[in-house]
Amino acid sequence: MSHAARRPSGLLLRSATLSYLSVMVVLPFLILTIQAFQPGLTAFWKALTNPFAWHALKLTFATALAMVVINAVTGTATAWVLVRYAIPGKAFVNALIDLPFAVPTVVTGLMLVVLYGPTSALGAILGQHGLRVIYETPGIVLALMFVTYPFVIRSVQPVLLEMDRAEEEAAATLGAGPFTTFRRVTLPILWPSILTGTALSFSRALGEFGSVVLVAGNRPLATKTAPMYIFGEVESGNLHGAMVVSTVLLASSLAILIVLNLLQRRRGGAS
Amino acid sequence: MVMSTLTLNTHDSARSTPDRPRISKWGPRLLTTAVLAWFALLILVPTIALTRQGLAGGLRPFMDSLTATDVRMSFVLTLVITALATVVNTVFGLAFAVVLVRQKFHGRALADGMVDLPFAVSPVIAGLMLIVLYGPRGWLGRWLESAGIRVVYAWPGMMLACLFVTLPFVVREVVPVLREFGVDQEEVAYTLGAGRWGTFWRVTLPSIRWGLAYGVTLTVARSLGEFGALLVVSGNIIGRTQTATLYIHDGVESFHPEGAYAASLLLAGISFIMLIVMETLRRRVAAREGADEQ
Numbered sequence: 001m002s003h004a005a006r007r008p009s010g011l012l013l014r015s016a017t018l019s020y021l022s023v024m025v026v027l028p029f030l031i032l033t034i035q036a037f038q039p040g041l042t043a044f045w046k047a048l049t050n051p052f053a054w055h056a057l058k059l060t061f062a063t064a065l066a067m068v069v070i071n072a073v074t075g076t077a078t079a080w081v082l083v084r085y086a087i088p089g090k091a092f093v094n095a096l097i098d099l100p101f102a103v104p105t106v107v108t109g110l111m112l113v114v115l116y117g118p119t120s121a122l123g124a125i126l127g128q129h130g131l132r133v134i135y136e137t138p139g140i141v142l143a144l145m146f147v148t149y150p151f152v153i154r155s156v157q158p159v160l161l162e163m164d165r166a167e168e169e170a171a172a173t174l175g176a177g178p179f180t181t182f183r184r185v186t187l188p189i190l191w192p193s194i195l196t197g198t199a200l201s202f203s204r205a206l207g208e209f210g211s212v213v214l215v216a217g218n219r220p221l222a223t224k225t226a227p228m229y230i231f232g233e234v235e236s237g238n239l240h241g242a243m244v245v246s247t248v249l250l251a252s253s254l255a256i257l258i259v260l261n262l263l264q265r266r267r268g269g270a271s
Numbered sequence: 272m273v274m275s276t277l278t279l280n281t282h283d284s285a286r287s288t289p290d291r292p293r294i295s296k297w298g299p300r301l302l303t304t305a306v307l308a309w310f311a312l313l314i315l316v317p318t319i320a321l322t323r324q325g326l327a328g329g330l331r332p333f334m335d336s337l338t339a340t341d342v343r344m345s346f347v348l349t350l351v352i353t354a355l356a357t358v359v360n361t362v363f364g365l366a367f368a369v370v371l372v373r374q375k376f377h378g379r380a381l382a383d384g385m386v387d388l389p390f391a392v393s394p395v396i397a398g399l400m401l402i403v404l405y406g407p408r409g410w411l412g413r414w415l416e417s418a419g420i421r422v423v424y425a426w427p428g429m430m431l432a433c434l435f436v437t438l439p440f441v442v443r444e445v446v447p448v449l450r451e452f453g454v455d456q457e458e459v460a461y462t463l464g465a466g467r468w469g470t471f472w473r474v475t476l477p478s479i480r481w482g483l484a485y486g487v488t489l490t491v492a493r494s495l496g497e498f499g500a501l502l503v504v505s506g507n508i509i510g511r512t513q514t515a516t517l518y519i520h521d522g523v524e525s526f527h528p529e530g531a532y533a534a535s536l537l538l539a540g541i542s543f544i545m546l547i548v549m550e551t552l553r554r555r556v557a558a559r560e561g562a563d564e565q
Contacts, residue, residue, distance in 0.1 A: 002375035009467060010374055017367040018382060024435055025388050028400035031410055035403055074309055081306040085299055093307070095550045099314055102546035104496030106519045107535045111317035113523065114324045114532075146313055178298060207393025209499040210516070214523055227395045227499070234399055234503055243403065246396040253391035261384070 032250075036243035047244040055221050056229035057248060063137065063225070064205035067144040068198045075152025076194055082153070083160040100149045105210025108146050112139065112215050135217030140225065143211040148201035155197030156190055163189060192267065199260050203253045321539070325532035336533035345518040345534070352426070352514065353494040356433040361487055364441025369471075371442070372449045386439050397435050398503025401428055424506035429514070432500035437490045444486030448479045448556065481559055485552040492545040495538065 004010045037044055047053060081087065082094060100108070116123045116133040126133060133139045163186075171181040209227040216223040224232070226245055233242035326333055336342065371383055389397070405412040405422035415422055422428045452475070460470040476483075498516040505517065513521065515538050522531025 001377075002373075005374035005376045010370075013366055014370045014374060014376065017363060017370050020363055021367070021382065021385055021438075024431075024438060025385055028397075028404050028435070029388065031404050032396075032400045074306070077302060078306045078310065081299075081303050085303055087303055087307070093310060095547070096310075096314060098546055098550065099318070099543070102492050102496075102542040102549065103539055104498060104516050104519075104542060106498050106516045106523075107321070107496075107539050107542075108317075110519060110523060110528075110531060110535050111321040115317045115320040120320075142313075146317070149313060203391060207391075207396065209393060209395050210496075210520075214520070227393050230393075230399060231395045231499075231503060234395075234402065239399075239403065242399055246393075246399055249393060250391065250396060253393075254388075257387065257391050 029250075032243055033247060036240070036247045039240060043240070044244055047241045048248065050241065052220050052224070053226075053229060053241060053245050056224050056226045057245065059137070059140075059224070060206055060226040060249075063140045063144060064202050066141050067148065067205055068202045070141075070145060071148060071152050071201055072194055072198045075149075075197055076156055076190065079153045079156035079160055083157060097150050097153055100147050105147060105208070106214065108211040109143060109214030112143055112146070112211070116142075134215055135219070135223060137223060139215040139217075140212055140223065143215045144205045144208055147208055147211055148204050151201040151204070152194060152197030155193045155200070159190055159193040192263070196260060196264070199256050203256045206249050206253055318539075321532070321535060325536040327532075332529075333533050333536070336530045337537060339530060341513065342515075342518060342530055342534055345513045345515045346537070348426070348429075348513065349495060349515040349538075352429055352433050353491055355430060356437055356494045357487060357490050359434060360437050360490055361441050361483075363438070364445055364486060364490075365483070367442050368445035368449050369475075371446055373454070386442050389436055389438050392435075394436060394497065394499025395503055398432060398500035401431055401435070401500070401504050405431070423504050428504040429501050432504045433494045433497050436497055436500060437493045440489040440493065441483065441486035444482045444489065444556075445479055448482035448559070449475070452478045481552055481555040485549065485556055488545055488549045488552060492542060492549065495542060495545070 005014065078097075082090065082097075087093070113134055114120060116126065116139065118124070118127060118132075118134065123134060131138070133142060167185050168181050171185050176184070207227055208225075209231070212225055213228055213231070216225060216228065220229075220232075226249055230242045230245050230249075233239070233245075367386070371379065392400075402423050403409055405415065405428060407413070407416050407423075409423075412422060420427070422431065456474050456478070457470050460474045461467075465473065496516060497514075498520065501514055501517055502520065505513070515534055519531045519534050519538070522528050522534070
């Protein structure tokens, strides 16, 4: 223990903050996990494989995956354009990238309903062509894409900014076209940050509620995601069912965070 | 470097600055258009659509909806909860950052990891945790109820919800700046006779102020927008335990969205201002880090 840690004031500070952390964070986690498994493993499995719960989980993972694939491409492209090209209003765009971080999720949901809802102009036009966005799965993916928009961009941008262009230029002199250069020289340098960004957005998307609940229409076995299922079960008093699905989501998010942490530490903390 | 003799002396010598405009070539132009179009479609258009909808009736009706009683009360509740949560978690954040950076003890890495846990939790799950712990049949809730203290379905539960989701921000933003700041100046202050508290106020705090400010801004923005956990924990009774976000949700779900549009615009406007502040502070922190490295 360090000298600072052994001082009485240091001890006081440490015990006070660790107590706060334990009560506020550790205790809720522990209680939830304990109570989810308290009725036994069979009960846990039954609650998990309940068709409504199972479908909600599948939908959540599927929409998150779809969003992640799109975001990986668009996020990298956006970071590329922001760093490498000069465009009018770049500072404006750069500042607005973080808008989804600042906007409350309910407001996001409302924005999408206003724009694509069945009573809106755009929604009516799309509806005539058979493209229903709101109250359908595309709406969920759209909401997820909005709220996770900054993750990949902000992950890739610093790496691009710091990158040494010498190798790219060497490849160009050796005759490689822009695509080949990107694929063989740039991408290997970028992919850890792309991975970090997509992992963060995936983790966020698993738990997204505020924007999805307004946009998805709450139809069980159709458009009800896992967070919505959890909420529904809490409202109807089935706390155990809610806890079981919660544990699965938590385990997934935590696994992603832990893997990310390990990868970052392996790279010496560079992200 | 051997490579440098082989590279063409291309137009930019400073590698980290962007190219001069290459929009004469179709490739970059196409990509830029695609990226900007995507940005506009995903981010700008919905924002504009909401603004148009909210101000559709004109400025007067907009102001009138905002001054309706339940809207006003919901904003008051939001601001009070946000203020309290920010104060508590800023104090905790500063204290814990000092503990994590300046003290060595068993389990420090574990404690460091624990702080990030709220980020991995969906808001509804956070609300569920609070119900399980503090609800009438919960482990702590049982005792509190018998002492006459109502936590869930009342404002203390909402406080706890906001405290939970905003817990990591100040810690995470202060720890790196504190780490970089180093103990040298603090030790100088001690040798010159400043007490621990005096040193903290006059030496440590000023040097971490931008990281601290950024963390506080993130905390406020997050707390203003908190919804899922509050929905689960609050019982959502109109006029009594409704925050701005709950009010908006209620308006949409009950098909009376007019007030919801106005409230959304106000909340989005406040968040937008927070965003500008965030961006400015983020650049300050980054600039400071860059300066310190030299």
